[in-house]
């Protein structure tokens with residue numbers, strides 16, 4: 001009796017087993033998944049802010065319903081078969097992948113080393129370092145009364161190197177200079193970091209906007225991400241972002257027509273004191289030149305003796321509350337923002353761009369055009 005029951009049970013179990021495997025064979029292939037090769041790249045070194053990690057392992061017998069689970073330090077990262085990962089912090093991380101179906105799963109592990117470009121490419125101050133500008137990377141002024149004349153040539157730009165005695169005009173809105181130092185300017189906590197000298201006076205402010213960049217790919221070129229230093233007017237209504245102007249070369253001493261991204265047409269007006277062509281003749285663009293950026297609106301007073309009021313803080317060639325005590329405008333790298341005006345934490349910067357931030361004709365003063373006389377690392381002055 002006991003034996004008979006066991007025998008029947010065995011038949012029943014084998015029958016069930018047979019039935020279920022037949023069933024499996026009908027609607028799914030039970031060949032297990034596998035990576036095409038047992039050897040694979042297990043370690044990756046990435047640069048924070050520049051590199052994207054892409055991994056797409058080849059898998060044999062991959063059923064359509066297989067699920068991918070990429071995990072970074074055990075946290076789900078992606079469910080895609082092809083991983084595209086942009087690291088957001090430096091450090092060493094374990095990345096793993098599990099590909100699974102209800103009945104099967106395969107697994108792989110990778111090691112990631114994410115480097116902070118600042119640790120790799122930071123250039124320290126040495127005993128030979130200068131506090132002043134060491135290199136002019138670009139000078140592209142907008143049209144203005146001093147352009148192609150005193151204060152408006154490539155030679156005047158080069159003259160800014162090494163001290164603060166020269167004067168350079170950036171012309172009307174958008175015109176710019178890009179320069180660097182022989183070391184990285186560090187972002188000092190709770191402190192201003194560098195100073196830009198201008199020729200502002202009470203009633204004569206011509207606000208220039210500053211952008212900064214760190215040489216994150218370490219190639220010595222200013223081809224990295226730029227961040228604007230948002231001054232007081234960046235937080236005020238009326239300021240225009242993603243603004244643009246195109247100027248046309250009149251080919252002679254004549255008003256320089258411009259059109260902006262709001263379809264406004266106007267001119268940089270000539271005056272009797274400067275009788276050359278105001279359109280820069282030493283740049284690549286011979287007939288038209290365009291600029292992009294932010295436009296701020298200082299108050300221009302044209303009654304009686306023309307004057308331009310200062311903006312509160314954060315601009316160059318701007319006679320703000322601190323200007324007189326420093327003889328220039330002190331800048332804090334902590335003011336850096338991205339395109340969406342989110343504050344960005346930078347440990348230091350290698351490149352500085354200054355561009356004229358306002359546009360207008362201020363009577364006998366001529367066009368609003370930022371001037372700079374040099375720049376210095378505040379950490380070396382104190």
Ligand SMILES: [Ca+2]
Nearest residue numbers: 187188191333
């Ligand atoms: Ca700072």
Ligand SMILES: [Ca+2]
Nearest residue numbers: 215219221223
């Ligand atoms: Ca670079």
Ligand SMILES: [Ca+2]
Nearest residue numbers: 206369370371
């Ligand atoms: Ca000026």
Ligand SMILES: [Ca+2]
Nearest residue numbers: 199206317371
């Ligand atoms: Ca000025």
